[in-house]
Amino acid sequence: MISGILFVVTLIWRDWIELVFGVEPDQGSGALEWAIVAVALCATVAFSLLARSEWRRVRGLRTE
Template sequence: MMRNVRLRGRIEAALAVVSGLLCLLTLFWPDWIEGVFGVDPDQHSGALEWAIAVVALCATAVFSLLARAEFRRARTPVGDQ
């Protein structure tokens, strides 16, 4: 019998998707912060955008690995612990 994926695995997978989209958004539209919030925290140097892209990429990797572990745990038969 296979176990169901816990809510934790689904949340981790969703966070991986969201952080991946944030990374792509920042890479393809670096001025989204200025457009959405109306502020320019780094005076157009691009440092904040690069920091957001790097942090989002790292978060995507971490959440993906955590979600993968949860999905793999759910695929193992119950008696094989």
């Protein structure tokens, strides 16, 4: 969910880090914001896959 929110915010305000924190780590290019979105998306996918495998493992234990 957070990755989706960050994606939408980054689409609307490409320099939201500068607006929120008052610093310009990427000189206003938006590269840092997109990197944060990419990392959050990768984490979301990874944790979703881990949760799915755990759910299947637990479900398999209940049927035995």
